[in-house]
Amino acid sequence: MANNNLYLSHSSIQVFHTCKRRFKYKHIDRIKPKENLANKYLSFGQSVHTALAKYNLLTDETYRTVENLHKLLRKNWIRQGYESIEEERDFGLRALDMLSNYHSNPLDQGKKNLLVEEMIYLDIDGKFTLCGKLDKSYLRNDDSIETTDYKTGKNIEAIDTLQMPIYLLLTKSKLGCFPDTVSYYFLAHGEKITQDVNESYIKESIDFLWEISEEIISERKYPCSPSPYCSNNCEYFADCPEAKDSNLIIVNSLLEKDPSSLSNSLF
């Protein structure tokens, strides 16, 4: 594989782990799917992220009003993926509520923003390009740097061990140093979880990313992993005969990496 054209991001690595064939179609062959998947959660998340990014870019405090934040949401609202007008409206009201809460008690304020919603590309020794969008890095009042990722889902989750090294490397490539802290900001809850970063943590985290990237670079066969979710989750479903083969779907379910999924029996 000519790796200098290989772009690895958190989402492309997730695709690789879900179905290597889909990864090949999408990130190596770059086949244009016949139709893109419309997903209300993606639309919702992207709309909120864009509104917050534009709000965070306002340097004049007088413009940082909740009314303007709501207007930014309405202006950047993505309508694709909702099943009905009622559903779209419910999601819209949820987003407004989320942003009102953020405005009344933002947990990511410091001396200044260092970057806001930037797509960053980082060449890794000519082997591949690491890429990803950082929501925000800012200088806290104690002069430490925090990189934060806004989460718009309902659940509070631990910081992903794969996202972590990507945040670290991309922040360093943009700001010239690693952040002191990485956080997930759960907007629906008005809560933040943080991970302090030190040297051994950086090494361990980045070594993990190198291991995964080596696995991806050395892959040659790109087997497919059909499942009952392909029709909803994969943009190549229409052109993938394996995804309609019920034998393959059953056999693939036996290959799940998590051994506990095979232990629903007493023997």
Ligand code: SF4
């Ligand atoms: S339809 Fe399913 S099996 Fe086929 S490429 Fe997509 S994810 Fe893989």
